[in-house]
Amino acid sequence: MAGKYLIEPDSEFIKVINQEGGDSLKKCFQCATCSVVCPISPDNKPFPRKEMIAASWGLKDRLVTSHDIWLCHQCGDCSTLCPRGAKPGDVLAAIRAYAIREYATPKFFGELINDPKKLPVLFIIPTIIFIVLGLVTGLLNFKPGGDEIVHSHFFSTWLVDLIFIPLAGWVVAIFALGLKRFIGDIHENALSSGKTKKEKIDPAGFVQALVKIIPTILKHDKFTECTENRERSTSHMMVLYSFIGLFIVTNIFFVVLYVFGIHGPYSQLNPVKWLANIAGVALVIGSAMMIKDRISKTDQVSSYKDWYLLGLVFGLGVTGLTTEMTRLADAAFLSYTFYFIHLIFVFNLFAFLPFSKLAHLVYRTVALTYDEYSERDKKEPAV
Ligand code: SF4
Ligand code: SF4
Incomplete structure (x- = not known):
């Protein structure tokens, strides 16, 4: 039997990502073109498709603690080729900005x-x-x-x-x-x-x-x-x-x-x-x-x-x-x-x-x- 994963969506997180440049999130229909075209995405757990779905589900903790969001340097190739006009590069940039706020105190x-x-x-x-x-x-x-x-x-x-x-x-x-x-x-x-x-x-x-x-x-x-x-x-x-x-x-x-x-x-x-x-x-x-x-x-x-x-x-x-x-x-x-x-x-x-x-x-x-x-x-x- 497949393992269970308890999803704890953070609606506030989705709101912030939307406000800070990730508002194209809702256009994504999970075709995975972005992960294929990304020139630096690895074979094992490629990005940014998985980040797009995690962000739309509000999985803040999973995203903010992932080092993958930092591997992206916002080249924009995935955003240009997305068939739905979503902008994964901008979504990842918004998540990175959120992560900086999470790790910097006060x-x-x-x-x-x-x-x-x-x-x-x-x-x-x-x-x-x-x-x-x-x-x-x-x-x-x-x-x-x-x-x-x-x-x-x-x-x-x-x-x-x-x-x-x-x-x-x-x-x-x-x-x-x-x-x-x-x-x-x-x-x-x-x-x-x-x-x-x-x-x-x-x-x-x-x-x-x-x-x-x-x-x-x-x-x-x-x-x-x-x-x-x-x-x-x-x-x-x-x-x-x-x-x-x-x-x-x-x-x-x-x-x-x-x-x-x-x-x-x-x-x-x-x-x-x-x-x-x-x-x-x-x-x-x-x-x-x-x-x-x-x-x-x-x-x-x-x-x-x-x-x-x-x-x-x-x-x-x-x-x-x-x-x-x-x-x-x-x-x-x-x-x-x-x-x-x-x-x-x-x-x-x-x-x-x-x-x-x-x-x-x-x-x-x-x-x-x-x-x-x-x-x-x-x-x-x-x-
Ligand atoms: S962001 Fe675009 S290319 Fe990537 S999975 Fe969603 S629809 Fe497909
Ligand atoms: S913007 Fe980021 S995720 Fe998109 S293709 Fe460039 S490096 Fe890959």
Whole structure:
């Protein structure tokens, strides 16, 4: 006799998925074309057909704890070829957004970041923190003076570190808590649904899988397998590499300052400065390409979360470059103003990273690693 499965539909979940871009769900008649055409769907328990039916039944727990939703990178091939005009790619994107909210605590921040009416609050919070902390410590000087524009004379490096080092700790702690649950959940889900035969997660094996998957992520191999939106890989890679470049630059300047005591501004001939400038330009161009792509793809659902993140990344790049350009043009007031705004963008990007769509960087990496580790499509040896 077939095993019984108790279905506990969550109608609230269906409502949210519908609201957040998954409203084509009801058109699905389970033909499975999407699972066949998806270029990255595995043979063992392919997606996204099973996710379409689970979502329409409101099986929240089954979906949110499945690592399959993270393997999809929304190329749109399945949506284009669906004979019913359903959009599985958008449905999976809506489920991922829901999953990010489920795993990131405190939930209050998730609500804050996903509500367009609260957007001003996201900018007021860092402004107040910067001004209050700056004035209390005396590390914020609204009249820096001097012949040369030096941003740290206005907004001290100590103040930057006083704010951003605890912020980095906050982000790591929230991700650590979320990922602990996430990894446990996806493993349990994979075991119960027959996607893996491995009973336990072996940390050494998991790290090996991570090392194996990194080149795939860096080369965007999965992206280039799709047909419909293949060109998106270029802008996506530009943004990814610019973040990597800026991360390297920030760390080098941090070490140079605290180990060797060398302060900025640095010469434009400095190779690290070149890297910073190239990464900044790539960030602006890559995010502008993404915005253009979203605007032109009228058949693809774009939610507030998508626009919020794109606006933030674009704003981050533009304010960074204008800070630099106005400094070189000797426009002190403008340069200090853009620097202040730039720091607000940086704060927003980092402080709310675990709650925003950008968290996919972390969850997708872990899901891809888990998929590699799980040996999902491994055939049993012939006996
Ligand atoms: S989403 Fe479309 S292609 Fe996929 S199973 Fe449903 S009807 Fe078929
Ligand atoms: S959007 Fe692309 S990757 Fe995602 S399920 Fe559809 S075909 Fe597969």
